[in-house]
Amino acid sequence: MHLDKILFAVTLGLLAHAFIGYFPYPYGDDFAYAPLADYRADPTLFARDEQLQLFANHAKAYNWVHALGTATFGVEPVFRIAIWMLAAGVAIALYALLAALGAPFFVLPAVLGLGVVVQIDGMGRADFGGLISHFFHHHNVALALSLAAIAAAFWRRPWLAGVLLGLAVFGQPMTAFHGAIVAGLGALLRHPPDAFKMAVAAMIAALPAALPILPSILSGPEGEITIDLIQDAYRFRTPHHYDPSWFSVGLATLYLLAGLAGTVHFWYEDRALARCALGAMIGFAILHLVTIIVYKLQVSQWVGFYILDANRSSSLLFALGPALALAGMWRAPNPPLLWISGTVLIVALTLNATIGGLLFLVLTVLMWRLADSVRLRSVLAIALVTALVVLFPAKPFPPAVPEPTRVALERIKQETPRDALFIIPIGMMEFRLLAQRSAYVDFKLFSVAQPDQATLTRERIDDVGQLSPENQGLEGWPAAIQFGEEQRLAATCDGMVRLLTDVEADYFVRYVAPGETPPVCADLANSISSETVAVYGPLR
Numbered sequence: 001m002h003l004d005k006i007l008f009a010v011t012l013g014l015l016a017h018a019f020i021g022y023f024p025y026p027y028g029d030d031f032a033y034a035p036l037a038d039y040r041a042d043p044t045l046f047a048r049d050e051q052l053q054l055f056a057n058h059a060k061a062y063n064w065v066h067a068l069g070t071a072t073f074g075v076e077p078v079f080r081i082a083i084w085m086l087a088a089g090v091a092i093a094l095y096a097l098l099a100a101l102g103a104p105f106f107v108l109p110a111v112l113g114l115g116v117v118v119q120i121d122g123m124g125r126a127d128f129g130g131l132i133s134h135f136f137h138h139h140n141v142a143l144a145l146s147l148a149a150i151a152a153a154f155w156r157r158p159w160l161a162g163v164l165l166g167l168a169v170f171g172q173p174m175t176a177f178h179g180a181i182v183a184g185l186g187a188l189l190r191h192p193p194d195a196f197k198m199a200v201a202a203m204i205a206a207l208p209a210a211l212p213i214l215p216s217i218l219s220g221p222e223g224e225i226t227i228d229l230i231q232d233a234y235r236f237r238t239p240h241h242y243d244p245s246w247f248s249v250g251l252a253t254l255y256l257l258a259g260l261a262g263t264v265h266f267w268y269e270d271r272a273l274a275r276c277a278l279g280a281m282i283g284f285a286i287l288h289l290v291t292i293i294v295y296k297l298q299v300s301q302w303v304g305f306y307i308l309d310a311n312r313s314s315s316l317l318f319a320l321g322p323a324l325a326l327a328g329m330w331r332a333p334n335p336p337l338l339w340i341s342g343t344v345l346i347v348a349l350t351l352n353a354t355i356g357g358l359l360f361l362v363l364t365v366l367m368w369r370l371a372d373s374v375r376l377r378s379v380l381a382i383a384l385v386t387a388l389v390v391l392f393p394a395k396p397f398p399p400a401v402p403e404p405t406r407v408a409l410e411r412i413k414q415e416t417p418r419d420a421l422f423i424i425p426i427g428m429m430e431f432r433l434l435a436q437r438s439a440y441v442d443f444k445l446f447s448v449a450q451p452d453q454a455t456l457t458r459e460r461i462d463d464v465g466q467l468s469p470e471n472q473g474l475e476g477w478p479a480a481i482q483f484g485e486e487q488r489l490a491a492t493c494d495g496m497v498r499l500l501t502d503v504e505a506d507y508f509v510r511y512v513a514p515g516e517t518p519p520v521c522a523d524l525a526n527s528i529s530s531e532t533v534a535v536y537g538p539l540r
Contacts, residue, residue, distance in 0.1 A: 001095065001096060001099050005095060005105050006092055006095065008105070008381065008384075009088075009091040009092050009094070009095040009108060010088040010091060010092065011384055011385060011388055012091050012108060012109055012112060012360075012384075013087040013088040013089070013090055013091030013092070013112075013132065014084060014087055014088060014388055014392055015384070015387065015388050015391065015392070016087060016091065016112050016116055016117050016132050016356070016360070017083065017084065017087035017132050017134075017392075017394055018388065018391040018392045018393070018394045019117050019354070019355075019356030019357075019359075019391070019394075020117060020130075020132055020133070020134050020356070020394065021134045021394050021396070021397060022080070022083070022134050022135070022393065022394040022396045022397065023134050023135040023396065023397045023400070024076055024080075024396045024397075025075055025076040025079045025080075025135070025136070026400065026401075026430070026433055027135045027400050028128070028135055028137070028400070029137055029444075030135075030433065031429040031430050031432070031433050031444050032055075032429070032444045032445050033057065033059055033062045033063075033066070033138070034066060034075070034433050035052060035432040035433050035436075035445075036052065036055060036057040036059075036063075037057075037062065037063045037066040037067065038433075038436070039052060039053075040057065040063060041067065041070070044418075045418075045436060046432070046437075046438045047418075047419045047438065048419060048420075048421040048438040049421075049432070049438035049439060050456065051439070051440075051441055051442070051445055051453065051456060051457055051460065052432065052438070052439075052445060054447075054450065054452055054453035054456060055445055055447050055450065055453055056447070056450055056453075058173060058209070058212075059138040059171070059172070060138075060170040060171075060209055061138040061141040061142075061170050061171040062137070062138040065078060065079065065082050065136065079135075079136035080136075080393070082136050083133065083134075083135070083136050086132070086133070086136075086140050086141065086144050087132045089144045089148070090116070090131050090132050090143075090144050090147060091108070091112070092148075093144065093147040093148040093150075093151050094108055094111055094112070094147070094151075094319060094323065095108050096148070096151040096152075096155070097147070097150065097151040097154060097320070097323055098111070098323055098327060100151060100154035100155045100273075101154065101266075101273065101323065101324070101327035101328075101331070102270070102273075102327065102330075102331050103323070103326060103327035103330050103331070104330065104368075104371070105367070106364050106367035106368045106371065107323075107326045107327065107330065107364065109360040109361070109363040109364045109367065110322070110326055110360065110361055110364040111319060111322050111323045111326065112357070112360045113349075113353075113356075113357035113358065113359070113360030113361040113363075113364070114322040114345060114348065114349060114357065114361070115131075115255065115318040115319040115320075115321065115322045115323075116130065116131050116132055116318070116319055116357075117132075117354055117356040117357040117360060118130075118318070118352045118353065118354055118357050119352050119353070119354055120247075120248055120251055120352055121315055121318060122311070122314045122315035122318060123244050123248045123249065123251070123252040123291065123311045123314040124240060124241045124242070124244040124248070124291065124295075124309075124311030124312070124314065125139075125238070125240075125241045125309060125311060125312045126311055126312055126313060126314040126315040126318075127240075127244075127248065128240075129315075130315045130318075131143055131144070131147065131315045131316070131318075131319055134394070134397070138171045138172055139171065139172045139175055139312070140171075141168070141170075141171030141172070142168040142169075142171030142172035142173075142175035142176050142179070143171075143175060143313065143315055143316060145164045145165070145167050145168035145171060145176070145179070146164070146165065146168050146175060146176060146178065146179025146182075146183075146313065146316060147179075147316055147319065148164050149161040149162075149164035149165045149168065149179050149180075149183050150179065150182055150183045150186070150280065150316070150320065152164060152183075153183040153184075153186050153187050153194070153198070153276065153280075154186070154273070154276055154277075156190070156191065156194060158187055158193075158194040158195070158197035158198040158201070159197055159198070159201045160201075161183050161187070161198050161201070161202075162197065162198040162199065162200065162201025162202040162203075162204075162205065163201050163202070163205045165179055165180050165183065165198070165201075165202040165205070165206070166201065166202040166203070166204065166205020166206035166207075166209075167205055167206075169205075169206040169209045169210065170206075170208075170209045172312075173209070173210075174307070174308065174309050174312055175312055175313050176206070177308075178283075178287060178310075178312060178313035178316075179313065179316070180198075180199075180202060181283040181286065181287070182279075182280045182283035182284060182313075182316065182320075183198065183280070183283075184198055184199065184279075184283075185279035185280065185282050185283040186275075186276040186277065186278075186279035186280040186283070187276065187279070188279055189275040189276065189278055189279035189282075190272055190273075190275045190276040190279065191272075225451050225452075225455055226455055226459065227454065227455050227458045227459070229303050229306075229448070229451060229454060230301055230303060230306055232454075232458050233446070233448040233454040233458060234303075234306045234448045235475060236458070236475050236476070236479070237443070237446045237448045237454075237475075237476065238448065238476060239475040239476045240476060241295075241309060241311065241312075242295040242306065243295060243296065244291065244295070244296070244311060246296075247351075249291065249292060249296065251348065251351060251352055252288060252291075252311070252314050252317060252318070253288070254321075254344055254347060254348045254351070255317050255318050255320075255321035255322070255348060256281065256284055256285060256288055256317060256321060257321075257344050258321035258322055258324070258325040258341065258344045258345055258348065259277070259280070259281045259284065259317070259320055259321035259324045259325065260281050261324075261325050261328065261337065261340050261341040261344055262277065262321075262323075262324030262325040262326070262327060262328035262329070262341065263277040263278050263281055263324060263328070264328070264337055265325075265327075265328025265329060265331065265332040265333075265334060265337055265341065266324075266327075266328050266331065266332060267332075268332040268334055269328075269331045269332035270331070277324050280320065281324075284314075284316075284317045284320070287308075287310040287311065287313065287314070288310070288311075288314075288317075290305055290308060290310035291310050291311045294306075294310075295310070295311075306448075307449055322345060322348075325341045325344065325345055326345075328341065329341050329342070349361075363384075366380060367380065400430070401430045401434065402532055404530040404531040404532045404533070405430070405530065405532045405533050406430075406434060407530055408528055408529070408530040408532070408533040408535065409430065409431060409434035409435040409533075410434060410435075411528045412435040412437060412507075412509075412528060412535060413434070413435050413436045413437070415527070415528065416437060416506075416507065416527075417506075418436075418437075419438070420437055420438065420506040420507055420538075421437075421438045421439075421440060421503075421504070421505040421506050421507075422435070422437055422438065422439050422440065422505060422506065422507045422508070422509055423439075423440045423464055423499055423500065423503065423505045423507070423508045423509065424439050424440070424442060424509045425483075425484035425487055425488070425509065425510065425511050426441065426442055426443045426461055426464065426465060426480050426483040426484055426487065427442070427443055427477065427480035427481050427483065427484040428442060428484070428509065428511075429442060429443065429444035429445075431509070432445075440460060440463075440464065440503055440505050441457060441460035441461055441463070441464060443461070443477070443479075443480035443483070445457070446458075460503075461483065463499075463502070463503060464487065464499060464503070465483045465484075465486055465487040465490065466486070467479065467482060467483060467486060468486060471486075484511060485511075487510065487511075488510050488511045488512075488513065491508065491510040491519075492519060493519050493520075493521035493522070493523065493524060496508045496510070496521065496524060496536055497521070497523050497524060497539065500524075500537065500539060501539070505537075506537050506538045507527075507535055507536065507537035507538065508524070508535070508536040508537055509533060509534075509535050509536075510533070510534050510536070511532065511533060511534075512529070512530070512531065512532055512533060512534050518534035521536065522540075523539060523540050524536040524537060524539060524540065525537065525538075525540065
């Protein structure tokens with residue numbers, strides 16, 4: 001690995017991020033993890049929020065970056081810098097992987113175009129962000145570190161790979177576990193002692209993150225579990241994790257076949273590398289089979305398979321598959337295999353290409369053709385840097401929260417008691433972060449992997465709203481949105497008073513439909529109103 005190529009890889013990573021785009025903070029899971037980070041910093045902030053307090057937050061990487069932003073020049077700028085670093089890190093890790101496989105440097109943009117800058121960048125949970133994400137998330141920290149660990153495994157650096165996997169636990173433990181399966185099986189088939197060294201290093205590095213959660217794992221749930229964790233929690237909360245479309249399943253299968261085809265190429269050229277690649281592909285195949293057999297076909301109802309969250313790391317497969325295929329085609333261009341590998345990659349490209357990804361493939365061809373001309377390589381590098389300046393930073397997507405809602409929530413923060421408890425629309429995930437007040441229940445902070453918290457959340461959702469018979473089959477965010485609509489329809493003066501009394505809350509927040517006039521209640525003051533939100537309470 002050479003410094004000039006590392007810098008070139010950084011340029012490619014930032015260019016990939018520019019094509020993917022950017023959602024400014026707060027977005028998505030920020031509405032769950034930022035309040036958790038705030039609560040960690042100030043335990044008095046959400047004093048009556050039992051749902052939040054039961055959420056065991058293991059996203060240490062998120063907490064650290066959030067705390068850095070809070071202490072310096074703001075969370076949003078720090079998150080944006082972190083995204084740039086992750087994009088650069090992913091590109092460097094892919095370069096390291098390709099160098100270990102003996103592939104030329106010009107293959108790197110092809111891997112980015114085939115598996116990273118694509119329409120679907122992972123299956124299930126992995127499709128929410130991918131390897132280079134348009135927002136900061138601790139899951140992406142774990143993905144980047146796991147990718148680097150896999151590259152280190154191919155280089156036969158087991159201690160380094162183990163440390164990287166241990167550090168990935170501080171991002172997202174289950175993603176790190178998936179990376180350990182892939183890298184560990186690769187090392188095991190190539191040189192078994194390497195797998196032992198990797199495991200030792202990973203356990204030592206992960207110990208500070210693992211120790212706080214071991215008691216809860218060993219003791220199990222504290223209260224009685226009154227719900228079906230699989231149907232009422234996992235599948236109800238995140239059906240896109242556990243019921244991905246057959247299209248995305250088929251696409252992941254193509255990337256798996258690409259990796260296996262590359263492994264066969266290597267079998268003719270370098271048996272040691274081929275064994276490492278085979279172990280990695282076996283790891284991905286195991287996870288993929290869990291998605292198909294357990295999640296899609298529902299063959300098993302063992303909750304352990306759902307805790308595994310088997311498709312969470314499939315973004316790694318979407319990059320590793322093309323990397324192995326292209327490197328194998330270069331190292332051992334066996335004619336029958338070339339047709340197979342090439343066909344698999346062309347089909348994946350046809351199904352999953354984007355304009356940005358196609359431009360990366362054009363760049364691969366240019367770098368290949370200009371490889372012997374130093375002057376033309378310099379011109380190409382200058383052109384790339386110019387393109388990066390023009391396209392970067394990535395154009396942000398629109399804010400996730402409508403301005404009238406944001407204004408109303410800011411008023412709640414300023415005008416209501418700090419220890420007030422609010423009943424809110426179940427889908428109003430932005431409430432805690434922007435209002436900084438306790439909520440009785442919401443859908444965003446539904447932690448399916450924590451039985452006590454999942455039970456409380458599911459029961460409280462039923463406390464504050466019921467889906468009509470024709471909508472009983474809804475799951476995920478469509479269910480949350482419909483819950484909010486039916487909450488709004490049921491939020492008459494009597495209905496709001498009854499709910500506030502039953503759950504001992506202070507305020508009721510209801511959505512306002514376009515053109516709707518919110519009800520005027522004798523027993524409830526309409527203290528805050530906007531075009532989208534009306535806030536009632538406290539009881540008179």
